[in-house]
Amino acid sequence: MTMDKKHVIDLLPDYLDQVLDTVQKQKVEAHLKQCPTCAAELEQLRTLLDAFANEETAIPSNRVEANFLELLEQEKRELAKVVPLNSKQPSIKSGWGNFLKIAASIAMLVGSFLLGQYQQERESHVEIAALQNEGLELRQTAMLSLMESKSASRRIQGVNYIDEFGDLDESIVKALTDRMLHDENTNVRMASAEALEKFTASEIVKNAFIKALKVEKDPGIQITIIQTLVRIQEKKAVMPLKELMQQDETQPFVKEQIESLLPSII
Incomplete structure (x- = not known):
């Protein structure tokens, strides 16, 4: 990520995780001292992350x-x-x-x-x-920033924050599909695939799942994607599923899963 000339919002998650190098950290801290906007964003992001771990449910009192x-x-x-x-x-x-x-x-x-x-x-x-x-725009910014964090755990937090949204913004859909297709961490890709399962009515999401069949190598994620495509009866997935079943590197139990489920959508 690059340092924005005016703001450093994209770097705030990594700053909180203390994963920035010395030069970036010093630039962020110097910027925060003179930029009330970024300082406020930092405090709101810190509050948001604390809420993930300390969320409490208010219980009405019968005292009256x-x-x-x-x-x-x-x-x-x-x-x-x-x-x-x-x-x-x-x-x-x-x-x-x-x-x-x-x-x-x-x-x-x-x-x-x-x-x-x-x-x-x-x-x-x-x-x-x-x-x-x-605060909708702020929540979207926070989610997107988290998904770009250097920390895999923060990226997973960003992915899971999708539950805070009703309808998906195009930028969020793109960010989630990018995580599922390209993230280096297996757990992040799995979390992204599971999050996108709720939005398979979107053609963008359907196409992302089909594309993932061709690039994903983790058997657990492969099975998650296969089961999702079969559940939604996505006929465009038939050919990619057959190709995956014929590949030598595909695990035997993944092939068995395809073989047992494929007839239901042909």
């Missing part, structure tokens, strides 16, 4: 309901202790009247609180939706 019931019980106990000054026996009608008034007041208070919480949550959801829309 529990506190409401506790207050009712407390008021009920307090009323049982009250002895009216003008009577030896407590007035049941009066006691329950006061109790119901207090209960109604508490209910109104809790209702107001819950209404306020609901309104705040609605506003928060609107703000989050706006931020998600604004």
